[in-house]
Amino acid sequence: MYVAVKGGERAIENAHGWLAEARRGDATVPDLAVDQIREQLALAVDRVMAEGSLYDPDLAALALKQARGDVVEAVFLIRAFRTTLPRFGASAPLDTGAAQIIRRISATYKDAPGGQVLGPTFDYTHRLLDFGLAESATPAPAPEAPSSLGAVPHILSHLGEEGLIQPEREGGAEVPDLTRAPLEFPASRPLRLQALARGDEGFLLSLAYSTQRGYGRNHAFIGELRIGHVRVSAYLPELGFEIDFAEILLTECETVNQFQGSKSEPAQFTRGYGLVFGQSERKAISMALVDRALRTRELGEDTGSAPAQDEEFVLSHCDNIQSSGFLEHIKLPHYVDFQAELELIRKLRRRAMPEAAQ
Amino acid sequence: MTSASLTRRDWMGLLARAPLARLDTHWPDEPPAFMWLRAPEIGTMMVQGRAGAVGAAFNLGEVTVTRAALRLSCGTVGHAMVQGRGLRKAERAALLDALLQTSAGPELQARVLGPLQAAERAAQEARARRAAATKVDFFTLARGEG
Incomplete structure (x- = not known):
């Protein structure tokens, strides 16, 4: 038997209210603009675009802000948004x-x-925390050298x-797409x-x-x-x-x-x-x-x-x-499943240890 | 700014990649009347790569785009497919695409496309000069007596 339970609406609403406040953090600290995230947390933005499978730095920056910096949650937001967009076609393979x-x-x-x-690499940096970054500062322009654009x-x-x-082999005419057909x-x-x-x-x-x-x-x-x-x-x-x-x-x-x-x-x-x-x-x-x-x-x-x-x-x-x-679905109510498990364990223990049950 | 005039293929790409702010700078005060054939619509294009850079094509992921099509009162049709989510950007690109095909074309090439092309080129050159400054010059240290 499946028992539906209702309730918790107000608790959920209030939890989301608190989430919004917690996302903003201390209100005396200036609010973070999406373009600040896009420009200054660019590698987090890149990761959200890569795993979200959607190239749009502004959207990825917004997702990071909404997700309070939780990258996987931001990827989830991007994947969900993508499903609302029509796909117009496919590009030619990149050169x-x-x-x-x-x-x-x-x-x-x-x-x-x-x-x-x-x-612009982290390689060869000493991985020592730079306390200078705690202060707002504009770095010197990057060094330049003559270049040809080839x-x-x-x-x-x-x-x-x-x-x-x-050698790499040519592929077939059809390019398989796991977002359209199951793996x-x-x-x-x-x-x-x-x-x-x-x-x-x-x-x-x-x-x-x-x-x-x-x-x-x-x-x-x-x-x-x-x-x-x-x-x-x-x-x-x-x-x-x-x-x-x-x-x-x-x-x-x-x-x-x-x-x-x-x-x-x-x-x-x-x-x-x-x-x-x-x-x-x-x-x-x-x-x-x-x-x-x-x-x-x-x-x-x-x-x-x-x-x-x-x-x-x-x-x-x-x-x-x-x-x-799949991992997080086990947070959701499993009250009835668990009741059944509990009954089973009690029954098995009664059978194995009748004297203890008395 | 431009030595030779651009083909339609080139200007459509240039308009598609340009930031909206830059299209706004070159927007005429009195844009001509037009009728939508396809109002601006946001969607995606699937970007394909190749295994080993040269082999079988595969789907890498999508990129957001906005497309639009319109017709001027003279009948000229303008199309746009621009990068990102930008209804106004697609409108401007489609209208410019139409106008560039009319007798106003040569003047717009110089006034709008020239600066856009110069800005794109300048950004590329700035990146290339920074990259060149990080190019490694190897030198061999003196070796021991052999």
């Missing part, structure tokens, strides 16, 4: 080789054409010319990449780390990590031509992985790939390592079955909105 680079490094070639460009080629294209790295296994690589691109950064980081520690080892080099602005183009049927309707910031990671060869493939380097909205290299590197781990079956590797190589395990658990939705 990340034409990106305007703000950062681009390689751990495999010191003298890669185009050079090693550090960009695109820099992908580093792995050089290995490709020698045939030392597995089915085995999943194609395009579907896996979509799931990873919107997957939880922490989960993917842990899985990627597990491959480095030996659970499905596939030693990875960072062939190239690039962060840059990329134009997005689409063919508009009503016009009969393509326009570059947007420019977005992306982080891309290409790994080069050892591969001894298998029954079906010669010894050669193989690839892992990560591509993420915004500036998010931890996520992009994690994605590339997990992408490579999930390719173990297609490469015919005999490395056992580590968690990062198990696509059903990885893809079913990488979405933080799905995970937290």
Whole structure:
């Protein structure tokens, strides 16, 4: 029997009232503007866009404000908002080789054409708290140097010319979309990449780390990590031509992985790939390592079955909105279920220990 | 500002990527009358990437866009698909797209598109100069006697 209970409306309303007040914090401290979040907490904004799977910095900043800085809650708000919007179409596949680079490094070639460009990185900082930031201050303008505006080629294209790295295969005409059709296994690589691109950064980081520690080892080099602005183009049927309707910031990671060869493939380097909205290299590197781990079956590797190589395990658990939705539903009333469990335990104890029951 | 005039494909992209504030700066005091063919509507476009940058296409995530279409009294049709959620931005881009196709085109190219293109270029160059300043110059330290 299902028993419906009502009540708690006023408690809920008052709780939300308190939430609004708590969100604002001490009213003597100035209110935080959305554009301040967008400009000064940009990496949190980027993470919300990546995992929310919607590129819109103003919306992501608003979501962070509403969620009191809880990133997963902000991602939830973005995902929910997205469902209210019509989708007009799809872009042409991005040409990340034409990106305007703000950062681009390689751990495999010191003298890669185009050079090693550090960009606005935390690397080589001493990770000492800067108490100067507690005071409001405007930093000196960033140093500049003469530059030509040319695109820099992908580093792995050089290995490709020698045939030392597995070439990428063309995909089918249909691009699978997990927001339109339920995930089915085995999943194609395009579907896996979509799931990873919107997957939880922490989960993917842990899985990627597990491959480095030996659970499905596939030693990875960072062939190239690039962060840059990329134009997005689409063919508009009503016009009969393509326009570059947007420019977005992306982080891309290409790994080069050892591969001894298998029954079906010669010894050669193989690839892992990560591509993420915004500036998010931890996520992009994690994605590339997990992408490579999930390719173990297609490469015919005999490395056992580590968690990062198990696509059903990885893809079913990488979405933080799905995970937290199921996790948090156990907060909701389970009074009747629990009553039944309680009755059962009492009955079993009476049967096992009749004297104690008396 | 611009040496050669832009094609429609180029100006539609330029208007789509420009910040609203910059379109507002170049807005005529008395915009011409028009009729909506498609009132501004906010939606998304799915952005596709490629596995390994060159392989199979996959769905990376969506980007917000606003689109609109309108017709001037002379019959010229203007379209817009602009980045972000911006009803007014889409209206301005669609109206400019229509006007740029009329006899007012050459004057608008110089007055509106020129500054927009210069601003976009300046932002790119500023980023490129900052990036160039962080380019690593490797040098080899003196090695021990071999």
